[in-house]
Amino acid sequence: MFAKPTHQQAIALAAVFQACHLVDQLANTGAANASETELCLSALLNQNPGSIEELYGSEQALETGIDAMNQLLGEHRDPQRYASITLVYVLAVLSIERQLQARPVMLNNIAEGIEKAHRQAQHFSVTHSNVVANIASLYQQTLSTLRRRVQVKGNPDYLQQPGVAERIRCLLFAAVRSAYLWRQLGGKRYHILLTRRALLKALSR
Numbered sequence: 001m002f003a004k005p006t007h008q009q010a011i012a013l014a015a016v017f018q019a020c021h022l023v024d025q026l027a028n029t030g031a032a033n034a035s036e037t038e039l040c041l042s043a044l045l046n047q048n049p050g051s052i053e054e055l056y057g058s059e060q061a062l063e064t065g066i067d068a069m070n071q072l073l074g075e076h077r078d079p080q081r082y083a084s085i086t087l088v089y090v091l092a093v094l095s096i097e098r099q100l101q102a103r104p105v106m107l108n109n110i111a112e113g114i115e116k117a118h119r120q121a122q123h124f125s126v127t128h129s130n131v132v133a134n135i136a137s138l139y140q141q142t143l144s145t146l147r148r149r150v151q152v153k154g155n156p157d158y159l160q161q162p163g164v165a166e167r168i169r170c171l172l173f174a175a176v177r178s179a180y181l182w183r184q185l186g187g188k189r190y191h192i193l194l195t196r197r198a199l200l201k202a203l204s205r
Contacts, residue, residue, distance in 0.1 A: 003186065003188070004195070004198050004202070005187065005188075005191045005195065005198055005199045005202045006185065006186065006202055007202050007203070007204075008052050008185050009182055009185045009186055009187040009191070009199075009202065010069075010199055010200075010202040010203045011052055011056065011059065011062065011203070012052065012178050012179075012181045012182035012185055012187065013069065013090075013178075013179075013182050013187060013191075013192075013199070014062045014065035014066045014068075014069055014203065015040070015043065015056055015062055015065055015174075015175075015178035015181075016065070016090055016093055016094070016175045016178045016179050016182060017065040017066075017068040017069050017072070017086065017090055018036060018039075018040065018062055018064050018065025018068065019040045019065075019171045019172070019174045019175035019178065020068075020086045020089035020090050020093065020171075020172075020175050021064060021065065021068050021086045022036060022037055022040065022064075022171050023086075023089055023150075023152060023168050023171045023172060023175070024083050024085055024086050024089065024154070026154075026158065026164055026167055026168050026171070027152050027153065027154025027155065027158060027159055027164075027168060028154045028155050028158070029155075029158065030155070030157075030158035030161065030164055032167070032171075033064070034127070035061075036061075036064055037127065037167065037171065038126055038127050039056065039057065039061050039062075040170075040171055040174035040175075041126045041127060041131075041132075041135070041170055041171075041174060042126050043055050043056060043174060043177060043178065044114065044135070044170070044173055044174040044177045045114060045117055045118040045121055045126065046118075047111065047114060047115065047118070052181070052185075055181070066203055068086055069199075069200065069203065070200060070203070072084065072086060072087045073087075073192065073196045073199065073200060074196075074200055075197075085153060089150055089152075089172075089175070090175070090192075091192070092148065092149075092150045092151075093150065093172065093175040093176055093179050094179050094182075094189060094192075095148045096143060096146060096148055096149070096150070096176055096179075097176050097179040097180050097183060098183075099146045099147065099148055100143070100146070100176070100180075101183075103146075106142050109141075109142060110138065110142050110143075113134075113135075113138040113141075113142075114135075114138070116134070117131055117134050117135050117138070120134060129163070132163075132166050132167060132170055133166055135166075135169070135170045135173060136165070136166035136167075136169040136170055136173075138173070139169040139170070139172065139173045140169065143172070143173065143176060144169075150172055152168055152172075
């Protein structure tokens, strides 16, 4: 018997979907929702949250991710609303997170780098260009070296802009962080592949 997904697992996964959707937005338009981006980066820099509510705030802040899950995993999908590439990114992120678990040295380097970025963000802001640049650089030095990587597709005019590329890397980092939490809470890949209805039902208490 498959274990049923829990509400907390579903919320953590919604955060993965939200970050991946923002990546798709950036890649195709050069812009993404500012408050949702800030939420993703704040969650990335919070390595010791007291609760999932402390990490993401109200569930309304994850409305985009929750909606994306419903649209991309539900029986009545609306491909016009959320590009299916978002789901491709989500599955790639989950694969990256699994690879990361087998690399304790890289995990330690990431923890140290995130802590430095956290201290920097306290002096500036979570979305300050210096903070974003440092997180993006850490992503390149660590996750970008793994065998499985996220192949981001979009408008080359935007993807070639350094600022856009850096924010994309930051959001992918945030997605991996939420995927790590999802797994810690007991989230399993089969929840997405085999128990979608139960997963979506778990989104609501």
